[in-house]
Amino acid sequence: MTISEFLIIPAKPEHVAYAEQICNEMFESAKARGTGIARRKPEYVANKMIEGKAVIALHKDGRWAGFVYIETWGHGDYVANSGLIVNPEFRKVGLAKAIKKRVFDLSREKYPHAKIFGLTTGLAVMKINSELGYEPVTYSELTQDEEFWKGCQSCVNYDILLSKDRKNCMCTAMLWDPVDKERELKEKIQRKAEAKERLERITQKQSLLKRIEAKLWKSAKKFVAANFHKSKKVVKEF
Structure with a gap:
């Protein structure tokens, strides 16, 4: 099985039929990791699909393979890509x-001026984020929107x-x-x-030196040739 067997696209209203399966897998995955993140309702995920604020991966046989959605905070100044899940199959x-x-890419298209952030304990996600250009920061640099932090209440580390x-x-x-990246x-x-x-500048200097060298070499050849003939004449007269 290779990545070429999957279609990875912005979710559309036609994909809402997968919402319940996706939510169930999110819950089971969180339970297995022991993170206790709040369970998302199918209606919430379906709404993200309808709004075009999600990405879904589909296998060529039609089965859902993965999903993630976009959340905005602080009046759109901050964006988080949440609920990343891959079908165990x-x-x-x-x-x-x-x-x-x-x-x-979808987040950048929809919110070009927003800061994109994430909180994770997963090394794999950190690696992917780093490859995308994310940088580790202190919590004070994240959104201070209370609604975002309420999402941590069901976590075992709250x-x-x-x-x-x-x-x-x-x-x-x-x-x-985006400001840092533009700079x-x-x-x-x-x-x-x-x-x-x-x-x-170096190339110009090298070119100039070559021209000077060529002129010096040409002058030297003329000098040698002229003096060589004089030397021969002196020898003959002697």
């Missing part, structure tokens, strides 16, 4: 990474979060900031331009 083929990449005044917990906070891109372009300019 289709794991180990790279679906999680492909789904995360597609929902990241007491730890409260005891640390929401400044730290077991999850690693990761953030993709980094400009700096990269500037560095490339400066490197190109330095290379051009």
